[in-house]
Amino acid sequence: MPELPEVEVTRRCVAPLFEGRQIAQLRTTRDSYFFRTKPRALQRRLKQRTVQKLTRRGKYLIASLDDGSTLVLHLGMTGQLFGEGVSSPRLLSATARASLDPEKQESFKPDAHTHLQFEFADGGPRVFFRDVRKFGKVHWLAPDQEDPRLAKLGPDALKITGRQLARSLSSRKTPIKSLLLDQSVLAGVGNIYADEALFHAGIDPRRAGADLKAEECQALVKAVRRVLRRSIQTGGSSISDYINPDGADGQFQDERCVYGLTGQPCSQCQSPIQRLRQGQRSTHYCPACQI
DNA sequence: GTTCCCCTGCGG
DNA sequence: CCGCAGGGGAAC
Structure with a gap:
Protein backbone atom coordinates (compact mmCIF):
# COMPACT_ATOMS: atom_id res chain seq x y z
CA MET A 1 0.00 0.00 0.00
CA LYS A 152 20.74 -2.48 -3.81
CA LEU A 153 18.47 0.57 -3.64
CA GLY A 154 18.97 3.19 -6.32
CA PRO A 155 18.90 6.95 -5.67
CA ASP A 156 15.91 8.21 -3.71
CA ALA A 157 13.07 9.14 -6.06
CA LEU A 158 13.01 12.69 -4.65
CA LYS A 159 16.68 13.20 -5.41
CA ILE A 160 17.44 11.36 -8.65
CA THR A 161 18.42 13.58 -11.58
CA GLY A 162 17.35 13.23 -15.20
CA ARG A 163 20.93 12.38 -16.10
CA GLN A 164 21.09 9.59 -13.53
CA LEU A 165 17.78 8.19 -14.71
CA ALA A 166 18.83 8.33 -18.35
CA ARG A 167 21.97 6.42 -17.46
CA SER A 168 20.04 3.62 -15.73
CA LEU A 169 17.56 3.38 -18.60
CA SER A 170 20.05 3.18 -21.43
CA SER A 171 20.23 -0.32 -22.90
CA ARG A 172 17.12 -1.43 -21.01
CA LYS A 173 14.32 -2.73 -23.19
CA THR A 174 12.06 -3.23 -20.18
CA PRO A 175 8.94 -1.01 -20.26
CA ILE A 176 9.48 2.31 -18.51
CA LYS A 177 6.58 1.60 -16.12
CA SER A 178 8.30 -1.54 -14.84
CA LEU A 179 11.60 0.31 -14.53
CA LEU A 180 9.98 2.99 -12.37
CA LEU A 181 8.84 0.23 -10.01
CA ASP A 182 12.37 -1.24 -9.89
CA GLN A 183 13.80 -0.02 -6.58
CA SER A 184 17.36 -0.49 -7.83
CA VAL A 185 16.72 2.12 -10.54
CA LEU A 186 15.17 4.64 -8.18
CA ALA A 187 13.84 4.07 -4.67
CA GLY A 188 10.35 4.95 -3.51
CA VAL A 189 8.04 4.88 -6.51
CA GLY A 190 5.20 2.33 -6.50
CA ASN A 191 2.21 1.60 -8.68
CA ILE A 192 0.17 4.76 -8.04
CA TYR A 193 2.94 7.30 -8.49
CA ALA A 194 4.53 5.48 -11.43
CA ASP A 195 1.25 5.76 -13.34
CA GLU A 196 0.67 9.36 -12.23
CA ALA A 197 4.21 10.48 -13.10
CA LEU A 198 4.08 8.88 -16.55
CA PHE A 199 0.80 10.67 -17.21
CA HIS A 200 2.20 14.05 -16.18
CA ALA A 201 5.30 13.48 -18.28
CA GLY A 202 3.15 12.40 -21.27
CA ILE A 203 5.02 9.12 -21.68
CA ASP A 204 3.48 5.81 -22.78
CA PRO A 205 4.11 3.26 -20.00
CA ARG A 206 4.88 0.51 -22.55
CA ARG A 207 7.89 2.24 -24.09
CA ALA A 208 11.27 0.64 -23.59
CA GLY A 209 13.51 2.44 -21.10
CA ALA A 210 16.28 2.90 -23.65
CA ASP A 211 13.80 4.55 -25.98
CA LEU A 212 13.38 7.64 -23.76
CA LYS A 213 15.17 10.79 -24.93
CA ALA A 214 17.22 12.86 -22.51
CA GLU A 215 14.48 15.51 -22.35
CA GLU A 216 11.90 12.86 -21.57
CA CYS A 217 14.01 11.53 -18.71
CA GLN A 218 14.27 15.09 -17.45
CA ALA A 219 10.49 15.55 -17.71
CA LEU A 220 9.92 12.22 -16.01
CA VAL A 221 12.05 12.92 -12.94
CA LYS A 222 10.34 16.29 -12.63
CA ALA A 223 6.94 14.61 -12.79
CA VAL A 224 8.02 12.00 -10.25
CA ARG A 225 9.23 14.68 -7.83
CA ARG A 226 6.11 16.75 -8.34
CA VAL A 227 3.64 13.96 -7.61
CA LEU A 228 5.64 12.67 -4.65
CA ARG A 229 6.07 16.13 -3.07
CA ARG A 230 2.46 17.00 -3.64
CA SER A 231 1.33 13.72 -2.10
CA ILE A 232 3.49 14.25 0.99
CA GLN A 233 1.96 17.73 1.32
CA THR A 234 -1.55 16.32 1.21
CA GLY A 235 -0.83 13.47 3.61
CA GLY A 236 -0.48 10.66 1.08
CA SER A 237 -3.11 8.62 -0.73
CA SER A 238 -5.84 6.86 1.24
CA ILE A 239 -7.38 4.42 -1.19
CA SER A 240 -8.11 1.29 0.78
CA ASP A 241 -5.92 0.66 3.80
CA TYR A 242 -3.68 3.59 4.25
CA ILE A 243 -4.33 6.21 6.89
CA ASN A 244 -1.94 8.67 8.45
CA PRO A 245 -0.45 7.61 11.75
CA ASP A 246 -2.44 10.48 13.25
CA GLY A 247 -5.61 8.75 12.14
CA ALA A 248 -6.54 11.07 9.28
CA ASP A 249 -6.98 10.17 5.65
CA GLY A 250 -4.52 11.45 3.08
CA GLN A 251 -5.94 13.59 0.30
CA PHE A 252 -3.79 12.82 -2.71
CA GLN A 253 -6.25 10.24 -4.05
CA ASP A 254 -8.43 13.22 -4.99
CA GLU A 255 -5.67 14.50 -7.27
CA ARG A 256 -5.10 11.29 -9.17
CA CYS A 257 -5.32 11.61 -12.95
CA VAL A 258 -5.11 7.95 -14.03
CA TYR A 259 -4.56 5.45 -11.21
CA GLY A 260 -7.73 3.45 -10.59
CA LEU A 261 -9.67 5.62 -13.04
CA THR A 262 -10.14 3.07 -15.83
CA GLY A 263 -12.88 4.17 -18.23
CA GLN A 264 -13.15 7.69 -16.81
CA PRO A 265 -12.55 10.58 -19.19
CA CYS A 266 -9.00 11.92 -19.17
CA SER A 267 -8.83 15.28 -17.38
CA GLN A 268 -6.90 16.73 -20.33
CA CYS A 269 -8.54 15.25 -23.44
CA GLN A 270 -11.63 13.28 -22.31
CA SER A 271 -10.37 10.01 -23.83
CA PRO A 272 -11.25 7.05 -21.60
CA ILE A 273 -8.39 6.01 -19.30
CA GLN A 274 -7.05 2.60 -20.28
CA ARG A 275 -5.90 -0.21 -18.03
CA LEU A 276 -3.40 -2.90 -18.91
CA ARG A 277 -1.28 -5.59 -17.27
CA GLN A 278 2.47 -5.19 -16.96
CA GLY A 279 4.08 -8.00 -15.05
CA GLN A 280 1.51 -8.77 -12.38
CA ARG A 281 0.60 -5.12 -11.81
CA SER A 282 -2.01 -3.00 -13.50
CA THR A 283 -1.09 0.15 -15.35
CA HIS A 284 -3.47 3.05 -15.98
CA TYR A 285 -2.83 5.61 -18.69
CA CYS A 286 -4.35 7.97 -21.23
CA PRO A 287 -3.87 6.54 -24.75
CA ALA A 288 -4.10 10.01 -26.29
CA CYS A 289 -1.94 12.11 -23.92
CA GLN A 290 0.82 9.55 -23.36
CA ILE A 291 2.96 8.75 -26.39
C1' DG B 1 11.66 -10.76 -19.67
C1' DT B 2 7.26 -13.35 -17.47
C1' DT B 3 5.06 -16.25 -13.57
C1' DC B 4 4.17 -17.45 -9.17
C1' DC B 5 4.56 -16.94 -4.39
C1' DC B 6 3.99 -14.84 0.24
C1' DC B 7 -1.22 -13.24 3.00
C1' DT B 8 -5.89 -11.38 4.15
C1' DG B 9 -10.00 -9.01 3.01
C1' DC B 10 -13.30 -6.74 -0.07
C1' DG B 11 -16.50 -6.19 -3.65
C1' DG B 12 -18.80 -7.94 -7.87
C1' DC C 1 -17.11 -18.24 -6.66
C1' DC C 2 -13.77 -14.99 -8.80
C1' DG C 3 -10.53 -11.17 -9.36
C1' DC C 4 -8.64 -7.31 -7.24
C1' DA C 5 -5.21 -4.74 -4.02
C1' DG C 6 0.17 1.64 -2.67
C1' DG C 7 5.25 -4.61 -2.36
C1' DG C 8 9.07 -7.56 -3.18
C1' DG C 9 11.65 -11.81 -4.10
C1' DA C 10 12.62 -16.06 -6.38
C1' DA C 11 12.09 -19.38 -10.06
C1' DC C 12 11.67 -20.46 -14.78
Whole structure:
Protein backbone atom coordinates (compact mmCIF):
# COMPACT_ATOMS: atom_id res chain seq x y z
CA MET A 1 0.00 0.00 0.00
CA PRO A 2 2.42 2.66 0.97
CA GLU A 3 4.84 4.27 -1.40
CA LEU A 4 7.41 6.93 -0.66
CA PRO A 5 4.91 9.67 0.29
CA GLU A 6 2.97 7.47 2.70
CA VAL A 7 6.18 6.15 4.23
CA GLU A 8 7.51 9.69 4.62
CA VAL A 9 4.27 10.94 6.18
CA THR A 10 4.41 7.97 8.53
CA ARG A 11 8.02 8.74 9.41
CA ARG A 12 7.23 12.35 10.24
CA CYS A 13 4.31 11.33 12.44
CA VAL A 14 6.02 8.59 14.43
CA ALA A 15 9.57 9.94 14.62
CA PRO A 16 8.72 11.98 17.76
CA LEU A 17 7.31 8.80 19.34
CA PHE A 18 10.56 6.93 18.76
CA GLU A 19 13.43 9.37 18.96
CA GLY A 20 15.05 9.69 22.36
CA ARG A 21 12.81 7.07 23.95
CA GLN A 22 14.06 3.87 25.52
CA ILE A 23 12.28 0.66 24.59
CA ALA A 24 11.31 -1.25 27.71
CA GLN A 25 9.78 -4.19 25.93
CA LEU A 26 8.62 -5.37 22.55
CA ARG A 27 5.53 -7.52 22.17
CA THR A 28 5.12 -9.51 18.97
CA THR A 29 2.83 -11.97 17.26
CA ARG A 30 4.09 -15.47 16.52
CA ASP A 31 6.78 -16.04 13.92
CA SER A 32 5.84 -15.54 10.25
CA TYR A 33 7.26 -14.18 7.01
CA PHE A 34 6.88 -10.77 8.57
CA PHE A 35 9.86 -11.45 10.82
CA ARG A 36 13.19 -11.49 9.01
CA THR A 37 14.59 -11.51 12.53
CA LYS A 38 12.70 -13.98 14.71
CA PRO A 39 10.39 -12.52 17.33
CA ARG A 40 12.46 -13.77 20.29
CA ALA A 41 15.71 -12.39 18.91
CA LEU A 42 14.00 -9.10 18.11
CA GLN A 43 12.69 -8.78 21.66
CA ARG A 44 16.13 -9.50 23.08
CA ARG A 45 17.93 -7.07 20.74
CA LEU A 46 15.55 -4.17 21.32
CA LYS A 47 15.12 -4.42 25.08
CA GLN A 48 16.59 -1.35 26.82
CA ARG A 49 17.67 0.21 23.53
CA THR A 50 17.08 3.89 22.89
CA VAL A 51 16.07 4.98 19.40
CA GLN A 52 18.30 7.79 18.21
CA LYS A 53 16.87 8.60 14.82
CA LEU A 54 14.16 7.42 12.47
CA THR A 55 15.08 7.88 8.82
CA ARG A 56 13.76 6.76 5.46
CA ARG A 57 15.40 5.22 2.42
CA GLY A 58 13.02 4.61 -0.45
CA LYS A 59 10.10 2.78 1.16
CA TYR A 60 12.15 1.58 4.14
CA LEU A 61 12.09 3.08 7.62
CA ILE A 62 15.32 2.78 9.54
CA ALA A 63 15.64 3.22 13.29
CA SER A 64 19.19 3.69 14.54
CA LEU A 65 19.71 2.43 18.08
CA ASP A 66 22.07 3.59 20.79
CA ASP A 67 24.28 0.47 20.61
CA GLY A 68 25.04 1.06 16.93
CA SER A 69 22.55 -1.53 15.71
CA THR A 70 19.67 -0.82 13.37
CA LEU A 71 16.03 -1.76 13.08
CA VAL A 72 14.73 -1.90 9.50
CA LEU A 73 10.98 -1.69 8.85
CA HIS A 74 9.06 -2.08 5.60
CA LEU A 75 5.30 -1.52 5.43
CA GLY A 76 4.67 -3.81 2.46
CA MET A 77 1.15 -3.46 1.06
CA THR A 78 -0.95 -3.09 4.21
CA GLY A 79 1.51 -2.10 6.92
CA GLN A 80 0.52 0.64 9.39
CA LEU A 81 2.85 2.20 11.94
CA PHE A 82 1.19 4.49 14.46
CA GLY A 83 1.17 5.65 18.03
CA GLU A 84 -1.21 4.63 20.78
CA GLY A 85 -4.28 6.77 21.19
CA VAL A 86 -5.19 6.97 17.55
CA SER A 87 -8.87 6.49 17.09
CA SER A 88 -9.65 5.35 13.63
CA PRO A 89 -12.15 2.80 12.40
CA ARG A 90 -10.09 2.32 9.22
CA LEU A 91 -7.50 0.46 11.22
CA LEU A 92 -9.96 -2.35 11.70
CA SER A 93 -11.49 -4.88 9.35
CA ALA A 94 -15.08 -4.42 8.26
CA THR A 95 -16.24 -7.13 10.65
CA ALA A 96 -14.35 -5.65 13.59
CA ARG A 97 -15.66 -2.22 12.64
CA ALA A 98 -19.24 -3.40 12.65
CA SER A 99 -18.95 -4.46 16.26
CA LEU A 100 -17.74 -1.03 17.34
CA ASP A 101 -20.09 1.52 18.75
CA PRO A 102 -19.66 4.57 16.53
CA GLU A 103 -20.85 6.81 19.37
CA LYS A 104 -17.95 6.28 21.72
CA GLN A 105 -14.60 7.15 20.16
CA GLU A 106 -12.85 3.95 21.10
CA SER A 107 -9.14 4.07 20.51
CA PHE A 108 -7.24 1.28 18.81
CA LYS A 109 -6.61 -1.92 20.74
CA PRO A 110 -3.86 -4.23 19.51
CA ASP A 111 -5.42 -7.08 17.52
CA ALA A 112 -4.23 -10.26 15.79
CA HIS A 113 -2.66 -8.20 12.99
CA THR A 114 -0.62 -6.05 15.35
CA HIS A 115 2.75 -7.73 14.95
CA LEU A 116 4.85 -5.26 16.92
CA GLN A 117 4.02 -3.33 20.07
CA PHE A 118 6.81 -1.08 21.29
CA GLU A 119 6.52 -0.29 24.99
CA PHE A 120 8.72 2.46 26.35
CA ALA A 121 10.50 2.95 29.65
CA ASP A 122 8.79 6.30 30.21
CA GLY A 123 5.42 4.54 30.32
CA GLY A 124 4.14 6.84 27.58
CA PRO A 125 2.27 5.99 24.40
CA ARG A 126 3.16 2.72 22.73
CA VAL A 127 3.88 2.39 19.02
CA PHE A 128 2.12 -0.28 16.97
CA PHE A 129 3.04 -1.93 13.69
CA ARG A 130 -0.03 -3.53 12.21
CA ASP A 131 -0.08 -5.44 8.93
CA VAL A 132 -3.03 -7.51 7.75
CA ARG A 133 -1.36 -9.18 4.77
CA LYS A 134 2.06 -9.58 6.38
CA PHE A 135 3.90 -8.43 3.27
CA GLY A 136 5.62 -5.95 5.57
CA LYS A 137 8.96 -6.85 7.12
CA VAL A 138 11.02 -6.20 10.22
CA HIS A 139 14.73 -6.87 10.43
CA TRP A 140 17.40 -6.18 13.02
CA LEU A 141 20.97 -5.41 11.92
CA ALA A 142 24.05 -5.67 14.12
CA PRO A 143 26.42 -2.68 14.14
CA ASP A 144 28.21 -2.54 10.77
CA GLN A 145 26.02 -5.30 9.38
CA GLU A 146 24.76 -4.46 5.90
CA ASP A 147 21.35 -5.24 4.52
CA PRO A 148 21.77 -6.44 0.91
CA ARG A 149 18.29 -5.12 0.07
CA LEU A 150 19.13 -1.63 1.24
CA ALA A 151 22.48 -1.82 -0.51
CA LYS A 152 20.74 -2.48 -3.81
CA LEU A 153 18.47 0.57 -3.64
CA GLY A 154 18.97 3.19 -6.32
CA PRO A 155 18.90 6.95 -5.67
CA ASP A 156 15.91 8.21 -3.71
CA ALA A 157 13.07 9.14 -6.06
CA LEU A 158 13.01 12.69 -4.65
CA LYS A 159 16.68 13.20 -5.41
CA ILE A 160 17.44 11.36 -8.65
CA THR A 161 18.42 13.58 -11.58
CA GLY A 162 17.35 13.23 -15.20
CA ARG A 163 20.93 12.38 -16.10
CA GLN A 164 21.09 9.59 -13.53
CA LEU A 165 17.78 8.19 -14.71
CA ALA A 166 18.83 8.33 -18.35
CA ARG A 167 21.97 6.42 -17.46
CA SER A 168 20.04 3.62 -15.73
CA LEU A 169 17.56 3.38 -18.60
CA SER A 170 20.05 3.18 -21.43
CA SER A 171 20.23 -0.32 -22.90
CA ARG A 172 17.12 -1.43 -21.01
CA LYS A 173 14.32 -2.73 -23.19
CA THR A 174 12.06 -3.23 -20.18
CA PRO A 175 8.94 -1.01 -20.26
CA ILE A 176 9.48 2.31 -18.51
CA LYS A 177 6.58 1.60 -16.12
CA SER A 178 8.30 -1.54 -14.84
CA LEU A 179 11.60 0.31 -14.53
CA LEU A 180 9.98 2.99 -12.37
CA LEU A 181 8.84 0.23 -10.01
CA ASP A 182 12.37 -1.24 -9.89
CA GLN A 183 13.80 -0.02 -6.58
CA SER A 184 17.36 -0.49 -7.83
CA VAL A 185 16.72 2.12 -10.54
CA LEU A 186 15.17 4.64 -8.18
CA ALA A 187 13.84 4.07 -4.67
CA GLY A 188 10.35 4.95 -3.51
CA VAL A 189 8.04 4.88 -6.51
CA GLY A 190 5.20 2.33 -6.50
CA ASN A 191 2.21 1.60 -8.68
CA ILE A 192 0.17 4.76 -8.04
CA TYR A 193 2.94 7.30 -8.49
CA ALA A 194 4.53 5.48 -11.43
CA ASP A 195 1.25 5.76 -13.34
CA GLU A 196 0.67 9.36 -12.23
CA ALA A 197 4.21 10.48 -13.10
CA LEU A 198 4.08 8.88 -16.55
CA PHE A 199 0.80 10.67 -17.21
CA HIS A 200 2.20 14.05 -16.18
CA ALA A 201 5.30 13.48 -18.28
CA GLY A 202 3.15 12.40 -21.27
CA ILE A 203 5.02 9.12 -21.68
CA ASP A 204 3.48 5.81 -22.78
CA PRO A 205 4.11 3.26 -20.00
CA ARG A 206 4.88 0.51 -22.55
CA ARG A 207 7.89 2.24 -24.09
CA ALA A 208 11.27 0.64 -23.59
CA GLY A 209 13.51 2.44 -21.10
CA ALA A 210 16.28 2.90 -23.65
CA ASP A 211 13.80 4.55 -25.98
CA LEU A 212 13.38 7.64 -23.76
CA LYS A 213 15.17 10.79 -24.93
CA ALA A 214 17.22 12.86 -22.51
CA GLU A 215 14.48 15.51 -22.35
CA GLU A 216 11.90 12.86 -21.57
CA CYS A 217 14.01 11.53 -18.71
CA GLN A 218 14.27 15.09 -17.45
CA ALA A 219 10.49 15.55 -17.71
CA LEU A 220 9.92 12.22 -16.01
CA VAL A 221 12.05 12.92 -12.94
CA LYS A 222 10.34 16.29 -12.63
CA ALA A 223 6.94 14.61 -12.79
CA VAL A 224 8.02 12.00 -10.25
CA ARG A 225 9.23 14.68 -7.83
CA ARG A 226 6.11 16.75 -8.34
CA VAL A 227 3.64 13.96 -7.61
CA LEU A 228 5.64 12.67 -4.65
CA ARG A 229 6.07 16.13 -3.07
CA ARG A 230 2.46 17.00 -3.64
CA SER A 231 1.33 13.72 -2.10
CA ILE A 232 3.49 14.25 0.99
CA GLN A 233 1.96 17.73 1.32
CA THR A 234 -1.55 16.32 1.21
CA GLY A 235 -0.83 13.47 3.61
CA GLY A 236 -0.48 10.66 1.08
CA SER A 237 -3.11 8.62 -0.73
CA SER A 238 -5.84 6.86 1.24
CA ILE A 239 -7.38 4.42 -1.19
CA SER A 240 -8.11 1.29 0.78
CA ASP A 241 -5.92 0.66 3.80
CA TYR A 242 -3.68 3.59 4.25
CA ILE A 243 -4.33 6.21 6.89
CA ASN A 244 -1.94 8.67 8.45
CA PRO A 245 -0.45 7.61 11.75
CA ASP A 246 -2.44 10.48 13.25
CA GLY A 247 -5.61 8.75 12.14
CA ALA A 248 -6.54 11.07 9.28
CA ASP A 249 -6.98 10.17 5.65
CA GLY A 250 -4.52 11.45 3.08
CA GLN A 251 -5.94 13.59 0.30
CA PHE A 252 -3.79 12.82 -2.71
CA GLN A 253 -6.25 10.24 -4.05
CA ASP A 254 -8.43 13.22 -4.99
CA GLU A 255 -5.67 14.50 -7.27
CA ARG A 256 -5.10 11.29 -9.17
CA CYS A 257 -5.32 11.61 -12.95
CA VAL A 258 -5.11 7.95 -14.03
CA TYR A 259 -4.56 5.45 -11.21
CA GLY A 260 -7.73 3.45 -10.59
CA LEU A 261 -9.67 5.62 -13.04
CA THR A 262 -10.14 3.07 -15.83
CA GLY A 263 -12.88 4.17 -18.23
CA GLN A 264 -13.15 7.69 -16.81
CA PRO A 265 -12.55 10.58 -19.19
CA CYS A 266 -9.00 11.92 -19.17
CA SER A 267 -8.83 15.28 -17.38
CA GLN A 268 -6.90 16.73 -20.33
CA CYS A 269 -8.54 15.25 -23.44
CA GLN A 270 -11.63 13.28 -22.31
CA SER A 271 -10.37 10.01 -23.83
CA PRO A 272 -11.25 7.05 -21.60
CA ILE A 273 -8.39 6.01 -19.30
CA GLN A 274 -7.05 2.60 -20.28
CA ARG A 275 -5.90 -0.21 -18.03
CA LEU A 276 -3.40 -2.90 -18.91
CA ARG A 277 -1.28 -5.59 -17.27
CA GLN A 278 2.47 -5.19 -16.96
CA GLY A 279 4.08 -8.00 -15.05
CA GLN A 280 1.51 -8.77 -12.38
CA ARG A 281 0.60 -5.12 -11.81
CA SER A 282 -2.01 -3.00 -13.50
CA THR A 283 -1.09 0.15 -15.35
CA HIS A 284 -3.47 3.05 -15.98
CA TYR A 285 -2.83 5.61 -18.69
CA CYS A 286 -4.35 7.97 -21.23
CA PRO A 287 -3.87 6.54 -24.75
CA ALA A 288 -4.10 10.01 -26.29
CA CYS A 289 -1.94 12.11 -23.92
CA GLN A 290 0.82 9.55 -23.36
CA ILE A 291 2.96 8.75 -26.39
C1' DG B 1 11.66 -10.76 -19.67
C1' DT B 2 7.26 -13.35 -17.47
C1' DT B 3 5.06 -16.25 -13.57
C1' DC B 4 4.17 -17.45 -9.17
C1' DC B 5 4.56 -16.94 -4.39
C1' DC B 6 3.99 -14.84 0.24
C1' DC B 7 -1.22 -13.24 3.00
C1' DT B 8 -5.89 -11.38 4.15
C1' DG B 9 -10.00 -9.01 3.01
C1' DC B 10 -13.30 -6.74 -0.07
C1' DG B 11 -16.50 -6.19 -3.65
C1' DG B 12 -18.80 -7.94 -7.87
C1' DC C 1 -17.11 -18.24 -6.66
C1' DC C 2 -13.77 -14.99 -8.80
C1' DG C 3 -10.53 -11.17 -9.36
C1' DC C 4 -8.64 -7.31 -7.24
C1' DA C 5 -5.21 -4.74 -4.02
C1' DG C 6 0.17 1.64 -2.67
C1' DG C 7 5.25 -4.61 -2.36
C1' DG C 8 9.07 -7.56 -3.18
C1' DG C 9 11.65 -11.81 -4.10
C1' DA C 10 12.62 -16.06 -6.38
C1' DA C 11 12.09 -19.38 -10.06
C1' DC C 12 11.67 -20.46 -14.78
